[in-house]
Protein backbone atom coordinates (compact mmCIF):
# COMPACT_ATOMS: atom_id res chain seq x y z
CA UNK A 1 0.00 0.00 0.00
CA UNK A 2 2.86 2.36 0.87
CA UNK A 3 4.31 1.75 -2.57
CA UNK A 4 0.98 2.57 -4.25
CA UNK A 5 0.54 5.79 -2.20
CA UNK A 6 4.10 6.83 -3.02
CA UNK A 7 3.50 6.31 -6.74
CA UNK A 8 0.15 8.16 -6.67
CA UNK A 9 1.94 11.15 -5.10
CA UNK A 10 4.68 10.93 -7.73
CA UNK A 11 2.13 10.97 -10.58
CA UNK A 12 0.09 13.81 -9.04
CA UNK A 13 3.16 16.00 -8.57
CA UNK A 14 4.62 15.46 -12.05
CA UNK A 15 4.08 18.73 -14.02
CA UNK A 16 3.94 16.79 -17.31
CA UNK A 17 0.94 14.72 -16.19
CA UNK A 18 -2.64 15.89 -15.81
CA UNK A 19 -4.78 13.62 -13.69
CA UNK A 20 -8.59 13.68 -13.79
CA UNK A 21 -10.37 11.55 -11.24
CA UNK A 22 -14.14 10.97 -11.08
CA UNK A 23 -14.25 11.80 -14.79
CA UNK A 24 -16.07 10.13 -17.63
CA UNK A 25 -15.36 9.73 -21.32
CA UNK A 26 -18.37 11.01 -23.26
CA UNK A 27 -17.25 10.48 -26.84
CA UNK A 28 -14.23 9.68 -28.97
CA UNK A 29 -13.59 10.32 -32.63
CA UNK A 30 -10.57 10.52 -34.89
CA UNK A 31 -7.58 8.38 -35.62
CA UNK A 32 -4.26 7.35 -34.05
CA UNK A 33 -2.22 10.45 -33.29
CA UNK A 34 -5.30 12.66 -33.48
CA UNK A 35 -8.14 11.32 -31.35
CA UNK A 36 -10.69 13.89 -30.24
CA UNK A 37 -12.19 13.09 -26.87
CA UNK A 38 -14.91 14.77 -24.85
CA UNK A 39 -14.49 14.09 -21.14
CA UNK A 40 -16.77 15.07 -18.28
CA UNK A 41 -14.49 16.31 -15.49
CA UNK A 42 -15.05 17.73 -12.04
CA UNK A 43 -14.37 21.48 -11.95
CA UNK A 44 -12.96 23.32 -8.93
CA UNK A 45 -16.48 24.32 -7.91
CA UNK A 46 -17.27 20.55 -7.91
CA UNK A 47 -19.61 20.91 -10.88
CA UNK A 48 -19.18 18.47 -13.77
CA UNK A 49 -18.09 20.19 -16.98
CA UNK A 50 -17.30 18.89 -20.47
CA UNK A 51 -13.79 19.36 -21.83
CA UNK A 52 -12.37 18.62 -25.27
CA UNK A 53 -8.98 17.00 -25.62
CA UNK A 54 -6.75 16.10 -28.54
CA UNK A 55 -5.13 12.78 -27.76
CA UNK A 56 -2.34 10.92 -29.55
CA UNK A 57 -2.90 7.45 -28.11
CA UNK A 58 -5.12 5.80 -25.53
CA UNK A 59 -4.07 3.24 -22.92
CA UNK A 60 -6.83 1.37 -21.13
CA UNK A 61 -5.99 0.21 -17.62
CA UNK A 62 -9.40 -0.39 -16.10
CA UNK A 63 -8.33 -3.61 -14.33
CA UNK A 64 -10.77 -6.25 -13.16
CA UNK A 65 -12.91 -6.98 -10.14
CA UNK A 66 -13.60 -9.97 -7.92
CA UNK A 67 -17.03 -11.43 -7.57
CA UNK A 68 -18.08 -14.12 -5.10
CA UNK A 69 -20.51 -16.53 -6.81
CA UNK A 70 -22.49 -17.64 -3.77
CA UNK A 71 -24.75 -19.94 -5.77
CA UNK A 72 -21.78 -22.04 -6.94
CA UNK A 73 -20.57 -22.72 -3.39
CA UNK A 74 -24.00 -22.73 -1.75
CA UNK A 75 -22.56 -21.10 1.34
CA UNK A 76 -22.54 -17.56 2.70
CA UNK A 77 -19.34 -15.77 3.61
CA UNK A 78 -18.67 -15.52 7.35
CA UNK A 79 -15.75 -15.22 9.74
CA UNK A 80 -14.96 -18.91 9.04
CA UNK A 81 -15.56 -18.75 5.28
CA UNK A 82 -13.75 -15.99 3.43
CA UNK A 83 -12.52 -15.18 -0.07
CA UNK A 84 -8.89 -15.02 -1.17
CA UNK A 85 -9.17 -11.21 -1.47
CA UNK A 86 -10.42 -11.00 2.10
CA UNK A 87 -7.52 -13.14 3.30
CA UNK A 88 -5.10 -10.88 1.41
CA UNK A 89 -6.56 -7.86 3.22
CA UNK A 90 -6.34 -9.61 6.61
CA UNK A 91 -2.70 -10.47 6.03
CA UNK A 92 -1.90 -6.94 4.78
CA UNK A 93 -3.63 -5.37 7.79
CA UNK A 94 -1.48 -7.58 10.01
CA UNK A 95 -4.64 -9.11 11.46
CA UNK A 96 -3.79 -11.69 14.10
CA UNK A 97 -4.77 -15.15 12.89
CA UNK A 98 -2.94 -17.02 15.65
CA UNK A 99 -6.04 -18.88 16.85
CA UNK A 100 -6.27 -20.64 13.49
CA UNK A 101 -4.65 -24.05 13.13
CA UNK A 102 -5.98 -25.43 9.88
CA UNK A 103 -6.82 -23.55 6.67
CA UNK A 104 -8.34 -25.07 3.57
CA UNK A 105 -8.41 -23.40 0.14
CA UNK A 106 -10.73 -24.60 -2.59
CA UNK A 107 -9.83 -23.85 -6.18
CA UNK A 108 -11.61 -24.73 -9.40
CA UNK A 109 -15.30 -24.50 -8.49
CA UNK A 110 -15.80 -21.10 -10.11
CA UNK A 111 -14.57 -21.95 -13.60
CA UNK A 112 -14.33 -25.11 -15.62
CA UNK A 113 -10.77 -24.47 -16.75
CA UNK A 114 -9.48 -25.33 -13.23
CA UNK A 115 -6.29 -23.31 -13.53
CA UNK A 116 -4.62 -21.77 -10.53
CA UNK A 117 -5.73 -18.30 -11.57
CA UNK A 118 -2.76 -16.01 -11.14
CA UNK A 119 -0.44 -16.25 -8.19
CA UNK A 120 -2.81 -14.91 -5.56
CA UNK A 121 -3.84 -18.25 -4.06
CA UNK A 122 -0.29 -19.58 -3.69
CA UNK A 123 1.03 -16.26 -2.37
CA UNK A 124 -1.66 -16.10 0.32
CA UNK A 125 -1.17 -19.76 1.27
CA UNK A 126 2.59 -19.21 1.56
CA UNK A 127 2.00 -15.96 3.49
CA UNK A 128 -0.06 -17.91 6.05
CA UNK A 129 2.34 -20.79 6.45
CA UNK A 130 5.41 -18.52 6.72
CA UNK A 131 3.81 -16.36 9.38
CA UNK A 132 1.82 -18.79 11.48
CA UNK A 133 3.22 -22.24 10.65
CA UNK A 134 -0.22 -23.78 10.45
CA UNK A 135 -1.56 -26.65 8.36
CA UNK A 136 -2.68 -25.56 4.91
CA UNK A 137 -4.61 -27.70 2.42
CA UNK A 138 -5.31 -26.73 -1.17
CA UNK A 139 -8.08 -28.63 -2.91
CA UNK A 140 -7.96 -28.38 -6.67
CA UNK A 141 -8.84 -30.33 -9.74
CA UNK A 142 -5.57 -29.73 -11.55
CA UNK A 143 -2.50 -27.72 -10.69
CA UNK A 144 -2.03 -26.00 -14.00
CA UNK A 145 0.86 -23.57 -13.62
CA UNK A 146 0.47 -21.70 -16.90
CA UNK A 147 2.03 -18.42 -15.86
CA UNK A 148 5.54 -17.10 -15.24
CA UNK A 149 6.75 -17.85 -11.73
CA UNK A 150 3.79 -20.07 -10.79
CA UNK A 151 5.75 -23.31 -10.97
CA UNK A 152 8.41 -21.91 -8.61
CA UNK A 153 5.70 -20.81 -6.16
CA UNK A 154 4.10 -24.27 -6.39
CA UNK A 155 7.44 -25.95 -5.57
CA UNK A 156 7.93 -23.59 -2.62
CA UNK A 157 4.45 -24.41 -1.38
CA UNK A 158 5.18 -28.16 -1.53
CA UNK A 159 8.49 -27.71 0.28
CA UNK A 160 6.82 -25.68 3.03
CA UNK A 161 4.40 -28.53 3.69
CA UNK A 162 1.27 -27.24 1.98
CA UNK A 163 -0.80 -30.30 1.05
CA UNK A 164 -2.39 -30.34 -2.42
CA UNK A 165 -5.40 -32.63 -2.75
CA UNK A 166 -7.02 -33.52 -6.02
CA UNK A 167 -10.72 -33.90 -6.58
CA UNK A 168 -12.25 -34.83 -9.91
CA UNK A 169 -15.82 -34.71 -11.19
CA UNK A 170 -17.62 -34.50 -7.84
CA UNK A 171 -17.16 -31.05 -6.36
CA UNK A 172 -16.13 -30.78 -2.68
CA UNK A 173 -19.02 -30.30 -0.26
CA UNK A 174 -18.85 -27.67 2.45
CA UNK A 175 -20.47 -28.82 5.71
CA UNK A 176 -21.11 -26.98 8.93
CA UNK A 177 -20.76 -29.16 12.07
CA UNK A 178 -24.07 -29.23 13.98
CA UNK A 179 -22.53 -29.19 17.45
CA UNK A 180 -19.08 -27.68 17.16
CA UNK A 181 -20.15 -25.27 14.33
CA UNK A 182 -16.87 -26.04 12.59
CA UNK A 183 -16.47 -26.00 8.84
CA UNK A 184 -15.69 -29.34 7.25
CA UNK A 185 -14.85 -30.01 3.62
CA UNK A 186 -15.82 -33.38 2.21
CA UNK A 187 -14.41 -34.56 -1.08
CA UNK A 188 -13.65 -37.75 -3.00
CA UNK A 189 -10.03 -38.60 -3.59
CA UNK A 190 -10.13 -40.66 -6.78
CA UNK A 191 -6.75 -42.25 -6.02
CA UNK A 192 -8.17 -43.74 -2.84
CA UNK A 193 -11.23 -44.94 -4.70
CA UNK A 194 -8.94 -46.94 -6.97
CA UNK A 195 -7.01 -48.37 -4.02
CA UNK A 196 -9.89 -48.61 -1.56
CA UNK A 197 -8.08 -49.81 1.56
CA UNK A 198 -8.60 -47.35 4.38
CA UNK A 199 -11.28 -44.94 3.28
CA UNK A 200 -14.93 -45.43 2.53
CA UNK A 201 -15.25 -44.90 -1.23
CA UNK A 202 -12.36 -42.46 -1.17
CA UNK A 203 -14.19 -39.95 0.99
CA UNK A 204 -12.03 -37.52 2.93
CA UNK A 205 -13.27 -34.94 5.43
CA UNK A 206 -11.05 -31.99 6.34
CA UNK A 207 -12.16 -30.03 9.42
CA UNK A 208 -10.79 -26.50 9.21
CA UNK A 209 -10.79 -23.27 11.19
CA UNK A 210 -10.79 -21.15 8.07
CA UNK A 211 -12.07 -21.93 4.59
CA UNK A 212 -10.74 -19.73 1.78
CA UNK A 213 -12.64 -19.69 -1.50
CA UNK A 214 -11.65 -18.61 -4.96
CA UNK A 215 -13.62 -15.76 -6.55
CA UNK A 216 -14.68 -15.16 -10.08
CA UNK A 217 -12.59 -12.56 -11.91
CA UNK A 218 -14.81 -10.29 -13.98
CA UNK A 219 -14.21 -7.08 -15.97
CA UNK A 220 -14.32 -3.78 -14.11
CA UNK A 221 -17.73 -2.14 -13.93
CA UNK A 222 -18.27 0.14 -16.91
CA UNK A 223 -15.79 -1.77 -19.10
CA UNK A 224 -18.62 -2.81 -21.45
CA UNK A 225 -19.78 0.79 -21.91
CA UNK A 226 -16.23 1.94 -22.60
CA UNK A 227 -15.61 -0.83 -25.13
CA UNK A 228 -18.79 0.13 -26.96
CA UNK A 229 -17.79 3.78 -27.08
CA UNK A 230 -14.24 3.01 -28.23
CA UNK A 231 -15.41 0.21 -30.55
CA UNK A 232 -13.01 -2.22 -28.91
CA UNK A 233 -13.70 -5.94 -29.23
CA UNK A 234 -14.24 -7.96 -26.07
CA UNK A 235 -13.80 -11.67 -25.45
CA UNK A 236 -16.54 -14.04 -24.23
CA UNK A 237 -15.99 -13.00 -20.63
CA UNK A 238 -16.18 -9.27 -21.42
CA UNK A 239 -12.45 -8.49 -21.13
CA UNK A 240 -10.88 -6.31 -23.83
CA UNK A 241 -9.73 -8.64 -26.57
CA UNK A 242 -5.97 -8.70 -27.09
CA UNK A 243 -4.88 -9.02 -30.67
CA UNK A 244 -2.57 -11.93 -29.86
CA UNK A 245 -2.44 -13.01 -26.23
CA UNK A 246 1.21 -14.14 -26.45
CA UNK A 247 2.78 -11.94 -29.10
CA UNK A 248 0.72 -8.74 -29.02
CA UNK A 249 -0.91 -8.63 -25.58
CA UNK A 250 -1.25 -4.83 -25.50
CA UNK A 251 -2.88 -4.29 -28.90
CA UNK A 252 -6.62 -3.96 -29.41
CA UNK A 253 -8.45 -4.14 -32.72
CA UNK A 254 -8.00 -0.35 -33.03
CA UNK A 255 -4.66 1.20 -33.82
CA UNK A 256 -3.58 3.75 -31.21
CA UNK A 257 -5.67 2.14 -28.45
CA UNK A 258 -3.83 -0.23 -26.12
CA UNK A 259 -4.50 -2.17 -22.93
CA UNK A 260 -2.32 -2.88 -19.90
CA UNK A 261 -2.92 -5.28 -17.04
CA UNK A 262 -6.03 -7.18 -16.09
CA UNK A 263 -8.53 -5.27 -18.24
CA UNK A 264 -7.49 -7.79 -20.94
CA UNK A 265 -7.88 -10.80 -18.59
CA UNK A 266 -6.27 -11.63 -15.25
CA UNK A 267 -2.54 -10.81 -15.14
CA UNK A 268 -0.09 -10.82 -12.28
CA UNK A 269 2.03 -7.80 -11.39
CA UNK A 270 5.03 -8.94 -13.48
CA UNK A 271 2.96 -9.32 -16.63
CA UNK A 272 1.30 -5.96 -15.94
CA UNK A 273 4.71 -4.30 -15.65
CA UNK A 274 5.77 -5.98 -18.91
CA UNK A 275 2.63 -4.52 -20.54
CA UNK A 276 3.50 -1.03 -19.21
CA UNK A 277 7.02 -1.22 -20.67
CA UNK A 278 5.66 -2.47 -24.01
CA UNK A 279 2.96 0.21 -24.20
CA UNK A 280 5.43 3.00 -23.37
CA UNK A 281 7.67 1.94 -26.25
CA UNK A 282 4.74 1.52 -28.63
CA UNK A 283 3.22 4.93 -27.85
CA UNK A 284 6.65 6.57 -28.08
CA UNK A 285 7.21 4.90 -31.44
CA UNK A 286 3.78 6.01 -32.69
CA UNK A 287 4.13 9.65 -31.69
CA UNK A 288 7.86 10.38 -31.62
CA UNK A 289 8.08 12.07 -35.03
CA UNK A 290 4.85 14.07 -34.61
CA UNK A 291 3.95 12.77 -38.06
CA UNK A 292 2.12 9.48 -38.62
CA UNK A 293 3.33 7.59 -41.65
CA UNK A 294 1.29 4.94 -43.41
CA UNK A 295 1.81 2.69 -46.40
CA UNK A 296 -0.04 3.43 -49.60
CA UNK A 297 -1.63 -0.02 -49.73
CA UNK A 298 -4.64 1.05 -47.66
CA UNK A 299 -8.15 0.17 -48.86
CA UNK A 300 -9.67 2.57 -51.39
CA UNK A 301 -13.39 3.04 -52.08
CA UNK A 302 -14.83 3.73 -55.51
CA UNK A 303 -17.86 5.79 -54.50
CA UNK A 304 -19.35 5.57 -58.00
CA UNK A 305 -19.74 1.80 -57.52
CA UNK A 306 -20.68 1.92 -53.83
CA UNK A 307 -24.35 1.23 -53.09
CA UNK A 308 -24.04 2.29 -49.44
CA UNK A 309 -25.04 -1.14 -48.16
CA UNK A 310 -22.71 -0.53 -45.16
CA UNK A 311 -21.40 -4.12 -45.15
CA UNK A 312 -17.81 -2.87 -45.03
CA UNK A 313 -18.57 -0.49 -42.19
CA UNK A 314 -19.97 -3.36 -40.14
CA UNK A 315 -17.23 -5.88 -40.96
CA UNK A 316 -14.02 -3.82 -40.73
CA UNK A 317 -12.34 -5.25 -37.60
CA UNK A 318 -10.24 -2.12 -37.11
CA UNK A 319 -13.08 0.40 -37.37
CA UNK A 320 -11.29 2.17 -40.21
CA UNK A 321 -14.41 2.76 -42.31
CA UNK A 322 -16.64 5.74 -41.69
CA UNK A 323 -19.56 7.52 -43.21
CA UNK A 324 -18.64 10.99 -44.38
CA UNK A 325 -20.64 13.92 -45.69
CA UNK A 326 -19.90 14.50 -49.35
CA UNK A 327 -19.40 17.94 -50.86
CA UNK A 328 -22.96 17.79 -52.13
CA UNK A 329 -25.53 18.71 -49.49
CA UNK A 330 -27.32 15.76 -47.82
CA UNK A 331 -25.05 13.24 -49.54
CA UNK A 332 -23.10 10.69 -47.57
CA UNK A 333 -20.29 8.46 -48.73
CA UNK A 334 -18.07 5.67 -47.44
CA UNK A 335 -14.51 6.69 -46.55
CA UNK A 336 -11.53 4.64 -45.35
CA UNK A 337 -9.34 6.25 -42.73
CA UNK A 338 -5.84 5.34 -43.97
CA UNK A 339 -4.35 5.83 -40.51
CA UNK A 340 -6.64 3.24 -38.98
CA UNK A 341 -6.72 0.79 -41.91
CA UNK A 342 -4.49 -2.27 -41.46
CA UNK A 343 -4.81 -3.48 -45.08
CA UNK A 344 -6.38 -6.77 -43.95
CA UNK A 345 -8.60 -6.91 -47.05
CA UNK A 346 -11.74 -8.07 -45.26
CA UNK A 347 -13.82 -5.19 -46.65
CA UNK A 348 -12.57 -6.01 -50.15
CA UNK A 349 -13.78 -9.59 -49.88
CA UNK A 350 -17.13 -8.56 -48.35
CA UNK A 351 -18.17 -5.73 -50.68
CA UNK A 352 -21.03 -7.00 -52.89
CA UNK A 353 -20.47 -4.20 -55.41
CA UNK A 354 -16.67 -4.71 -55.74
CA UNK A 355 -16.34 -1.06 -54.78
CA UNK A 356 -13.30 -1.46 -52.49
CA UNK A 357 -9.82 -2.44 -53.50
CA UNK A 358 -6.34 -2.73 -52.03
CA UNK A 359 -3.84 -0.95 -54.31
CA UNK A 360 -1.43 -3.40 -55.86
CA UNK A 361 -3.77 -6.40 -55.54
CA UNK A 362 -6.53 -7.77 -57.72
CA UNK A 363 -9.73 -8.24 -55.71
CA UNK A 364 -9.68 -11.97 -56.54
CA UNK A 365 -6.18 -12.27 -55.02
CA UNK A 366 -7.36 -10.68 -51.77
CA UNK A 367 -10.48 -12.86 -51.63
CA UNK A 368 -8.58 -16.07 -52.25
CA UNK A 369 -5.96 -15.14 -49.55
CA UNK A 370 -8.75 -14.57 -47.04
CA UNK A 371 -10.55 -17.78 -48.07
CA UNK A 372 -7.30 -19.75 -47.46
Ligand code: SF4
Nearest residue numbers: 306307309310312351
Ligand atom coordinates in the same frame (compact mmCIF):
# COMPACT_ATOMS: atom_id res chain seq x y z
S1 SF4 B 1 -19.59 -2.85 -48.83
FE1 SF4 B 1 -19.16 -1.90 -50.81
S2 SF4 B 1 -21.12 -1.23 -51.52
FE2 SF4 B 1 -21.40 -1.65 -49.38
S3 SF4 B 1 -21.03 0.33 -48.40
FE3 SF4 B 1 -19.08 -0.72 -48.43
S4 SF4 B 1 -18.08 0.02 -50.31
FE4 SF4 B 1 -20.24 0.51 -50.48
Ligand code: SF4
Nearest residue numbers: 316341342344345347
Ligand atom coordinates in the same frame (compact mmCIF):
# COMPACT_ATOMS: atom_id res chain seq x y z
S1 SF4 C 1 -8.60 -3.34 -45.36
FE1 SF4 C 1 -9.22 -4.18 -43.35
S2 SF4 C 1 -8.69 -2.54 -41.93
FE2 SF4 C 1 -8.66 -1.62 -43.97
S3 SF4 C 1 -10.69 -0.78 -44.18
FE3 SF4 C 1 -10.76 -2.81 -45.08
S4 SF4 C 1 -11.44 -4.16 -43.41
FE4 SF4 C 1 -10.81 -2.23 -42.49
